[in-house]
Amino acid sequence: DTEVTQTPKHLVMGMTNKKSLKCEQHMGHRAMYWYKQKAKKPPELMFVYSYEKLSINESVPSRFSPECPNSSLLNLHLHALQPEDSALYLCASRGTRGNEQFFGPGTRLTVL
Amino acid sequence: GNSVTQMEGPVTLSEEAFLTINCTYTATGYPSLFWYVQYPGEGLQLLLKATKADDKGSNKGFEATYRKETTSFHLEKGSVQVSDSAVYFCALSLIQGAQKLVFGQGTRLTINP
Numbered sequence: 749d750t751e752v753t754q755t756p757k758h759l760v761m762g763m764t765n766k767k768s769l770k771c772e773q774h775m776g777h778r779a780m781y782w783y784k785q786k787a788k789k790p791p792e793l794m795f796v797y798s799y800e801k802l803s804i805n806e807s808v809p810s811r812f813s814p815e816c817p818n819s820s821l822l823n824l825h826l827h828a829l830q831p832e833d834s835a836l837y838l839c840a841s842r843g844t845r846g847n848e849q850f851f852g853p854g855t856r857l858t859v860l
Numbered sequence: 861g862n863s864v865t866q867m868e869g870p871v872t873l874s875e876e877a878f879l880t881i882n883c884t885y886t887a888t889g890y891p892s893l894f895w896y897v898q899y900p901g902e903g904l905q906l907l908l909k910a911t912k913a914d915d916k917g918s919n920k921g922f923e924a925t926y927r928k929e930t931t932s933f934h935l936e937k938g939s940v941q942v943s944d945s946a947v948y949f950c951a952l953s954l955i956q957g958a959q960k961l962v963f964g965q966g967t968r969l970t971i972n973p
Contacts, residue, residue: 752903779959852903
């Protein structure tokens with residue numbers, strides 16, 4: 749299994765809602781990443797988990813809360829988002845042998 | 861600091877044309893270099909990579925050679941197809957630490973039949 753999966757594919761939420769994005773990989777990778785991508789821009793790094801511990805937070809607002817319950821799963825909890833948070837949210841994982849990252853298909857988030 | 865500069869797009873070509881997308885980098889160490897491709901509505905797919913000077917990465921007819929002397933990693937394909945229409949990102953990653961990916965701005969490629 750060489751895939752990174754993400755659910756849901758699309759999400760529409762209001763500014764008062766709480767929702768979660770889910771990412772899963774079964775490649776045995778121990779580094780996992782969340783990115784945010786706006787239209788016509790490259791992905792921007794948000795968080796990095798290494799061996800289930802948060803190692804990098806790129807000064808992301810607290811309305812985004814990451815969680816790594818185990819080595820295969822990565823969640824991103826969303827609360828009180830703003831319309832400008834609408835974007836494609838990408839998850840990626842990296843193995844220990846190479847340093848390439850493998851991306852999931854993303855969750856298209858719309859905040860109303 | 862570390863940065864990647866890509867040829868600005870959009871790029872429009874006819875089917876079977878030769879493709880070059882330029883990419884140059886600045887890095888404080890010895891980076892690995894990547895090309896990722898993003899088809900409409902999808903995530904990023906790793907297209908090819910090179911980990912040291914003079915390495916050539918290749919996949920699906922695309923090639924790129926790691927040129928340390930010119931700090932470049934240009935993407936080439938001899939004969940493009942309509943299905944190659946996508947956004948292409950050049951990126952680097954350093955061996956140390958969390959191995960963050962540093963992306964170029966992306967080049968949108970459109971191939972007309």
